[in-house]
Amino acid sequence: MERRLLSVLDSVNFDMISSISKEEAEQTFLKSKESHRKKSDMLYKSKQTQSRTDKARWIANMSDHQLTTSQKEVLQLGLNFVPAPTKVPVSDIMEAIESGALKLPTEAANELRGRVCSTIKQKKPPKQNLSKEQTDKGNATVLLSKTDHESKLENLIATLTYKQLQKDPTATQEDKLSRILKPYEKRGVFSKQLYYRLRPSGCQPPRIYGLPKIHKPSTPLRPIVSCINSPSYELSKYISSIISPLAGQTTHHIKNSRNVVLSMKDFIIDRDEVLVSFDISSLFTNVAIDEASHVIKSILQQDDSLQERTSLCPDDVILLLNTCLTPTYFSYKDLFYQQKEGTAMGSPVSPIVANLFMEYFEHVGLTSAPYVPRLWKRYVDDIFCIMKKSQVNSFLQHLNSIRPSIKFSMELETNGSLPFLDTLLSRKDDGHLNITVYRKSTHTDRYLKFNSHHPDHVKKGLIRCLYDRAKNVTISPIDLKQEQHHLLLQHNGYPANFIHSTLHPSHQSSSLSTSTPDTFCASIVLLYISGLSEDI
Numbered sequence: 389m390e391r392r393l394l395s396v397l398d399s400v401n402f403d404m405i406s407s408i409s410k411e412e413a414e415q416t417f418l419k420s421k422e423s424h425r426k427k428s429d430m431l432y433k434s435k436q437t438q439s440r441t442d443k444a445r446w447i448a449n450m451s452d453h454q455l456t457t458s459q460k461e462v463l464q465l466g467l468n469f470v471p472a473p474t475k476v477p478v479s480d481i482m483e484a485i486e487s488g489a490l491k492l493p494t495e496a497a498n499e500l501r502g503r504v505c506s507t508i509k510q511k512k513p514p515k516q517n518l519s520k521e522q523t524d525k526g527n528a529t530v531l532l533s534k535t536d537h538e539s540k541l542e543n544l545i546a547t548l549t550y551k552q553l554q555k556d557p558t559a560t561q562e563d564k565l566s567r568i569l570k571p572y573e574k575r576g577v578f579s580k581q582l583y584y585r586l587r588p589s590g591c592q593p594p595r596i597y598g599l600p601k602i603h604k605p606s607t608p609l610r611p612i613v614s615c616i617n618s619p620s621y622e623l624s625k626y627i628s629s630i631i632s633p634l635a636g637q638t639t640h641h642i643k644n645s646r647n648v649v650l651s652m653k654d655f656i657i658d659r660d661e662v663l664v665s666f667d668i669s670s671l672f673t674n675v676a677i678d679e680a681s682h683v684i685k686s687i688l689q690q691d692d693s694l695q696e697r698t699s700l701c702p703d704d705v706i707l708l709l710n711t712c713l714t715p716t717y718f719s720y721k722d723l724f725y726q727q728k729e730g731t732a733m734g735s736p737v738s739p740i741v742a743n744l745f746m747e748y749f750e751h752v753g754l755t756s757a758p759y760v761p762r763l764w765k766r767y768v769d770d771i772f773c774i775m776k777k778s779q780v781n782s783f784l785q786h787l788n789s790i791r792p793s794i795k796f797s798m799e800l801e802t803n804g805s806l807p808f809l810d811t812l813l814s815r816k817d818d819g820h821l822n823i824t825v826y827r828k829s830t831h832t833d834r835y836l837k838f839n840s841h842h843p844d845h846v847k848k849g850l851i852r853c854l855y856d857r858a859k860n861v862t863i864s865p866i867d868l869k870q871e872q873h874h875l876l877l878q879h880n881g882y883p884a885n886f887i888h889s890t891l892h893p894s895h896q897s898s899s900l901s902t903s904t905p906d907t908f909c910a911s912i913v914l915l916y917i918s919g920l921s922e923d924i
Contacts, residue, residue: 423646485504486501541609565608570583620712628692630705646861649863657819657821662776662777662800667771677710679748755785838881858871
């Protein structure tokens with residue numbers, strides 16, 4: 389190459405081109421070197437992150453039981469881990485297929501049965517994701533002693549919030565609700581299909597259990613009431629669909645973390661202002677049902693779109709709503725208890741009622757306050773404010789004076805930062821807010837294990853959810869890179885190429901047909917079996 393250039397160029401031009409080429413080569417070398425250094429550093433940090441992952445935090449053993457190594461390995465997988473089945477559940481699959489086949493014409497049903505049988509014969513059980521040792525020795529999962537759990541739950545029930553009933557009111561509630569619903573079906577307000585869906589039959593009483601709050605001293609329990617299959621459960625879901633559009637229409641409402649960022653990213657805080665959050669103690673059990681019903685009825689009467697969602701008038705909606713809210717009972721160890729005040733815990737309609745009540749409460753509180761925070765944003769019972777530091781204590785007193793049953797606590801910023809929902813808001817020197825993802829100190833970074841027997845789309849959904857939250861919440865590009873680095877899921881078993889292909893798909897595709905079928909169709913729910921369910 390040099391000989392050819394010397395033959396056509398004079399010495400001056402040749403030296404100039406030669407110098408330029410060397411400079412370009414040197415720059416290319418330095419860029420390549422820097423790129424490899426960054427990759428090496430990233431790989432090293434990745435390995436360091438994995439090695440620093442404290443898997444011991446994935447288990448909170450508060451019992452006296454000493455776990456074996458195998459038991460720890462199983463528990464570290466998480467309660468959402470699904471072991472792969474050791475055999476194909478042929479009878480369960482065929483039972484589900486048959487339920488759908490009965491809805492099809494005979495020829496189509498027989499073709500469906502034949503294809504499924506042929507597919508099953510060709511498949512073997514999926515590869516096991518638990519060793520035999522883990523499976524045999526992983527049955528002891530007691531982390532909180534039964535005696536301790538029962539004692540704490542019984543202490544909760546023994547408070548003035550509940551009273552014991554003489555007998556199970558479930559049958560009475562079923563009969564009462566059926567009598568209330570029947571006239572709506574007779575008048576044609578409810579179709580027969582809707583009536584039979586809402587009418588209770590063969591119900592179970594709501595059940596209470598407790599979840600340990602491991603981030604608080606003495607590990608208190610959070611009471612949870614499951615209302616699934618209780619007499620008013622289906623009606624509660626129906627009423628929820630009617631009144632849920634009423635909530636969230638105020639300027640103070642926060643929908644999600646992204647909404648937090650959009651509301652506050654351009655806000656500038658003065659030096660005499662402070663970040664403060666307010667929280668309500670036990671909102672659900674302290675909502676005044678009569679007052680909440682009056683508030684909701686008033687909103688329904690002004691709702692021009694109500695008839696688009698239901699044939700019920702506002703009075704009927706409120707009647708059925710109160711029917712859902714008043715049976716606030718539950719069972720525990722074959723005994724039955726009534727919640728004296730507030731909305732029914734565990735009912736699908738209770739969060740919406742509490743939210744609408746809080747919208748009314750905040751209107752009363754803010755319009756009657758001697759001074760109003762410059763910023764007030766609320767997510768149900770969690771409130772974020774920016775206000776004069778000198779006014780905080782008196783404003784808290786004002787909030788606690790509005791309703792005797794509604795009591796607020798507050799938290800002030802620490803070192804210029806304050807968490808709200810899953811965001812951490814920090815004031816900058818220029819008064820603007822920096823926002824990042826917030827995790828409690830008890831957060832373990834444990835997610836669904838990659839080898840759990842779940843479909844790939846569930847695992848991809850987890851990855852997209854975590855990375856989308858990082859992009860939606862984090863303002864600073866530097867913080868975003870740190871958050872994305874924090875989301876290295878290798879310690880949950882996710883291969884780097886799986887994460888990359890999920891976040892950067894080569895093309896958009898879908899395994900589901902979007903075309904409208906020309907023949908009859910029926911819905912079938914199948915247990916997921918890797919390699920088999922996809923083919924069926």
